[in-house]
Amino acid sequence: MSFKSLGLSEPLLKAVSKKGYETPSPIQVKAIPSILEGKDILASAQTGTGKTAGFTLPLLHLLSKKPIQKHRPIRALILTPTRELAAQVHANVKEYSEFLNIRSTVIFGGVNQKPQVARLRQGIDVLVATPGRLIDLENQGELSLKRIEILVLDEADRMLDMGFLRDIERIMKLMPDRRQNLMFSATFSKDIKKLAYSILNKPVQVEATPENTAVEVIQQKVYRVAKGKKTGLIIKLISEGNWKQVLVFTRTKHGANKLCKKMISAGITAAAIHGNKSQGARTKALAGFKSNSVRVLVATDIAARGLDIPLLPHVINFELPNVSEDYVHRIGRTGRAGASGEAISLVSADETTYLKGIEKLIDMKIEVEIIEGFEPDPNASTVPIKPGQNRNRQSRGRHSGQRNSGNSKNSNRNRSRRRNDNRG
Ligand code: AMP
16 A cells, blocks of 8 residues: 555655655555545544544645635644644644645644734644634634634544543634544543534544554563652662663652652753643753653653654653553553563552552553562552642643633633643
């Protein structure tokens, strides 16, 4: 199977070949022809499957086949849950549209809106956006969605997890009813199905799983350890193992910062990525990690979701997630594309219940080891930390550039965003 046989135009084939892709991935093979036929799509696909090109290439093909209008109304909207994913998707849109007369931009909160508004005013064909900033700028009359022809909801499940349902519903009302809808989600809960039912019109269902991210092919290990000795153990593992690129998960933003500082004091280059970090800091951290100048990236679940970081040899759960499914998402970051991967979890007594929940979900027992000098505390309580217990203590921080409008239309959104802030 070749990209050409999928029916994409020459300028797109040229861009794909410039990216070095030789054959389309399974999701691309399945989704591109149906999208080119104008059909709605409901796709089950995680990051790492090539889903972004799967919707972006046919979207650009369809837009470029129609004559460009003088005032360049926004004709395609790609909604993403996080700023990082928005920036990443837009970088892809730019690359794939290099040989086309298509203009695109990205808008998200947490940064000054002025440059975003300036670009919108120049006329844009494809807009990549997070829900909050999109609604803000629409309210201000800086953009209109009345001429949208194609809507993409990327990582729809995460959007619902982050409390964006109301925002999505509001955004739907700003668009014409006649449009093509492409919805991507890694999981299909009842809520996602309900949302899909309300948005999609006779969708073609497409499924793809990322290569080699099946739980069985990832080497998983648990180190039982006293809570207070976790930092010492993680530093020992990274230093003695001479690990170069390690993604570490913490449950809270505060925990991510604290661990990051301790790593740096121990001479390990580290950066934290979470919801309270400014956009600039997050982009810098990710770029440093990708270019190997940062050895350890400490992330919370939401911040890490959707990040395109290929081929990670080591993922460490500094703390287990209290939602078992998040464990599977986390360890899916290792062992990509046939490379061997190791997922390590540091588990203290109070996380025993979480470990049991995870083992039940993945239907296997994870190998347990204890390292001399880092033994678990035999007197520690096995009562789990309540979800959100630490989180509520955290300050709100600078986030999404939101003001408190006090306006009831916005208060729901602010409420849901606060929920999101507290999660990372
Ligand atoms: P995504 O799932 O969209 O985040 O894509 C995951 C990674 O796969 C990105 O680094 C893409 O650049 C890359 N990719 C997408 N499509 C292909 C392809 N057909 N061949 C090789 N790499 C691809």
